[in-house]
């Protein structure tokens with residue numbers, strides 16, 4: 234077997250359509266020698282259908298990251314397909330509509346709590362659920378949207394991402410002793426289901442393509458996926474708690 238991830242066994246969450254960032258990660262990972270197990274949430278038959286579009290049809294395990302039973306059973310369910318894990322990809326985000334699109338000042342705590350549970354706390358929960366399968370050299374990788382700034386319409390999702398970025402650093406600290414890395418990819422805007430559910434998300438789109446020094450494609454998930462692969466590989470052995478921007482360079486440019 235050859236490729237950047239030759240022989241690696243990965244758990245990839247977050248596939249819901251073939252536009253999902255996670256789908257590109259799973260596809261590229263398989264093309265680069267990895268064995269992939271997917272998790273699906275909600276519409277499982279849809280995820281199973283999408284999984285068949287991968288170069289190698291991948292098994293799908295049901296995981297709602299807010300469901301403690303799903304998390305407790307995760308390692309056993311994964312073991313039905315692979316005997317261990319070298320990497321885990323967290324590609325999950327959700328916030329109720331009240332939390333997005335300018336609703337920052339009015340969103341009720343119950344909705345904000347849901348956003349934080351699914352988008353922030355789950356990074357730690359998922360990693361811990363998979364930990365019994367992992368050995369030194371393993372990697373956890375998640376997806377963020379640069380949370381150092383307040384963005385129009387992103388509202389509580391931005392706060393959830395700031396928490397995710399911090400949670401990744403804490404995970405790096407706590408799992409470092411076991412030789413496990415935690416890193417994030419900060420992707421620019423991509424037209425996925427999650428992005429389309431944010432009212433006014435199109436505001437980012439033109440500005441990004443115009444301002445990013447390298448330009449930016451809203452429909453090309455591969456650059457973000459490639460960075461995930463690199464962080465999952467053995468080529469970042471001493472990097473943890475890091476955030477790699479895959480945004481055409483937008484974050485580096487003042488307005």
Ligand SMILES: NC(=O)c1ccc[n+]([C@@H]2O[C@H](COP(=O)([O-])OP(=O)(O)OC[C@H]3O[C@@H](n4cnc5c(N)ncnc54)[C@H](O)[C@@H]3O)[C@@H](O)[C@H]2O)c1
Nearest residue numbers: 247249253254274297298325326376377422423425426427
């Ligand atoms: N699309 C963008 O512009 C963009 C930019 C930067 C970061 N991201 C991040 O990338 C990640 C993947 O999103 P995407 O853009 O590919 O969209 P997507 O809609 O394809 O993926 C989001 C996934 O989250 C899953 N999910 C939601 N609630 C869940 C739960 N309770 N349990 C388990 N899974 C759950 C959905 O099933 C879906 O597969 C998210 O963290 C998102 O915030 C997206």
